[in-house]
Amino acid sequence: MKSKTKMIHAGITGDEKTGAVSVPIYQVSTYAQEAAGKHTGYEYSRTGNPTRHALETTITQLENGKSGFAFGSGMAAITSIMMLMDSGDHIVMTDDVYGGTYRLMTGVLNRFNLDHSFIDTSDPDKVKAAIQPNTKALYIETPTNPLLKITDLKKMAEIAKENDLLLIVDNTFATPYWQQPIDLGADIVLHSATKYIGGHSDVVAGLVVVNSEKLAEDLHYIQNSVGGVLGPQDSWLLMRGIKTLGLRMEAAEKNSQQLVEFLQSHPQVSTIYYPGLADHKGHDIAKDQADGFGAMISFDVGSSEKADEVLSKVKYFTLAESLGAVESLISLPAKMTHASIPRERRLELGITDGLIRISVGIEDGDDLIEDLKQAME
Numbered sequence: 371m372k373s374k375t376k377m378i379h380a381g382i383t384g385d386e387k388t389g390a391v392s393v394p395i396y397q398v399s400t401y402a403q404e405a406a407g408k409h410t411g412y413e414y415s416r417t418g419n420p421t422r423h424a425l426e427t428t429i430t431q432l433e434n435g436k437s438g439f440a441f442g443s444g445m446a447a448i449t450s451i452m453m454l455m456d457s458g459d460h461i462v463m464t465d466d467v468y469g470g471t472y473r474l475m476t477g478v479l480n481r482f483n484l485d486h487s488f489i490d491t492s493d494p495d496k497v498k499a500a501i502q503p504n505t506k507a508l509y510i511e512t513p514t515n516p517l518l519k520i521t522d523l524k525k526m527a528e529i530a531k532e533n534d535l536l537l538i539v540d541n542t543f544a545t546p547y548w549q550q551p552i553d554l555g556a557d558i559v560l561h562s563a564t565k566y567i568g569g570h571s572d573v574v575a576g577l578v579v580v581n582s583e584k585l586a587e588d589l590h591y592i593q594n595s596v597g598g599v600l601g602p603q604d605s606w607l608l609m610r611g612i613k614t615l616g617l618r619m620e621a622a623e624k625n626s627q628q629l630v631e632f633l634q635s636h637p638q639v640s641t642i643y644y645p646g647l648a649d650h651k652g653h654d655i656a657k658d659q660a661d662g663f664g665a666m667i668s669f670d671v672g673s674s675e676k677a678d679e680v681l682s683k684v685k686y687f688t689l690a691e692s693l694g695a696v697e698s699l700i701s702l703p704a705k706m707t708h709a710s711i712p713r714e715r716r717l718e719l720g721i722t723d724g725l726i727r728i729s730v731g732i733e734d735g736d737d738l739i740e741d742l743k744q745a746m747e
């Protein structure tokens with residue numbers, strides 16, 4: 371099955387009983403039992419819900435895994451994955467992971483003695499050097515936010531195998547439409563489904579897919595014990611979002627390529643970060659491991675004042691955090707998503723005061739160019 375067809379036909383897509391072509395929203399908490407302990411497979415909706423199950427089956431097939439799990443947010447998904455670890459374990463993580471993941475590791479899970487090292491995982495030698503006797507997992511984000519750094523997932527899978535580590539990949543930016551980390555050797559893939567999978571800025575959700583029965587059993591135990599499950603209504607919204615994921619990704623990427631060309635020709639833009647650019651670090655790896663370069667672009671306009679001016683003048687780009695929606699979004703990492711990182715560290719990482727990040731939507735590309743053009747004048 372080709373990718374676009376898969377977005378429509380993967381998983382559980384309707385209702386056998388009635389012929390409904392959309393999965394019903396089972397807005398229910400408990401299920402009648404025929405006799406004590408004799409049930410239909412559903413006992414209580416934290417443990418399992420048919421609408422959530424349909425979504426979990428769909429994402430499992432999109433990521434080519436064994437089992438899928440839906441959570442109330444991307445962070446609930448990541449936290450549940452971390453619960454697979456034991457106190458005293460150590461994880462090697464991409465250094466510019468999502469801010470919430472950074473906060474979880476340094477402000478919450480550190481209190482449970484779960485140790486971590488933040489490493490530039492785009493350099494496999496640095497990853498190898500960071501492995502300790504108690505290291506249990508590699509946690510990779512690729513591409514990253516906001517510099518779109520690329521990590522070689524096949525290399526990470528080799529390192530993980532050699533050292534008996536779990537390879538965990540946050541696939542939020544690439545989506546299963548462009549990138550399937552399990553095929554490249556990952557054990558666990560996760561999404562903030564709040565972003566591209568939902569796609570309409572109307573749901574907060576997280577998804578996880580694992581590649582073995584053992585991990586499936588362990589993660590279901592955790593999902594049911596910790597309880598951060600996704601509700602049936604939101605599960606349904608994600609299934610609806612997935613139907614157009616292919617179309618949306620294609621359209622947003624096409625717009626991105628147009629915008630990148632415009633930005634390249636603009637005298638006020640110094641640096642552009644986009645994996646589709648031939649001179650982007652990791653371009654060849656991105657080309658090899660993903661079917662598309664995505665729709666996130668960062669570019670430097672030189673100063674915080676200039677960036678503020680652009681942000682205040684745009685009409686079609688909404689000034690907001692988050693990404694991956696049908697509408698284009700614009701943000702200033704130094705003052706928004708990355709404001710909690712000390713300026714010196716930010717500059718070390720390359721997150722300058724004039725760095726603007728855009729999440730390109732599916733509006734008409736010419737309008738988006740026109741808008742950025744007038745905002746930069």
Ligand SMILES: *Cc1c(COP(=O)(O)O)cnc(C)c1O
Binds near residue numbers: 443542561576
């Ligand atoms: C947004 C995001 C998360 C967190 O997801 P929520 O749904 O906001 O909890 C995790 N990873 C990445 C890459 C994200 O962009």
